[in-house]
Amino acid sequence: MDWCRRLTTAALTPIASLQDTFAAAYAAWAKEQPPSSVHRALIRASLAPQPHWFGPEVERLGFSEKGPWRVTAANAEYKLCPSYPPLLVVPASIGDDNLEAVARFRAMRRIPAVVWRHRGSGAVIARSSQPEVGWFGARSSEDERMLAAFVSACNADRPHPHKVRGTLRNLYQFYDCLVV
Structure with missing residues (x-):
């Protein structure tokens, strides 16, 4: 419910900077999750070099x-x-x-x-x-x-x-x- 509220708020609020985006808020939140969390794993995967597909x-x-x-x-x-x-x-x-x-x-x-x-x-x-x-x-x-x-x-x-x-x-x- 918290993320639903954040998404709704983010969609209705003009973005003043990159830090105001949902992606930035999610990344900051995910970094605080336990190392075994799927959210933390997604952040690690997005920072890893991507193989050529x-x-x-x-x-x-x-x-x-x-x-x-x-x-x-x-x-x-x-x-x-x-x-x-x-x-x-x-x-x-x-x-x-x-x-x-x-x-x-x-x-x-x-x-x-x-x-x-x-x-x-x-x-x-x-x-x-x-x-x-x-x-x-x-x-x-x-x-x-x-x-x-x-x-x-x-x-x-x-x-x-x-x-x-x-x-x-x-x-x-x-x-x-x-x-x-």
Whole structure:
């Protein structure tokens, strides 16, 4: 109940400094808890160096180094898109120079990039923002080429049809790749 009251109060009170945030109050409180407390363990874990998660996640999703997908470091310094991570999964047929052209055509420079892959079907979900077509229906050949590359990569990365069961096989008749 005490934390519920603190959260409610914090949500209604303007924040004057970083020390006024709920996170700061929670961290100070957690440091005072016994060493075996889960709250104290959370504080210790947040201060520990974080292992790099991207490589194992790419491997878990079943992407290989030699295939229709690749990992690019085109956003390593957040110049391509400041709200995207430094590493992105994109179709291997699209070079880093094309990513810059696609970013210029997309709102907030958010290019299509893979965020999830179904290991059974090979279908991917890619996040992006809307293309900036404007009032006159502007087009970008680089952007259209990238979307076509997503479809080609999904088609090339499909598993053997016997491995797909049930309704997924039926979905193949309608969808090649899901790009969001």
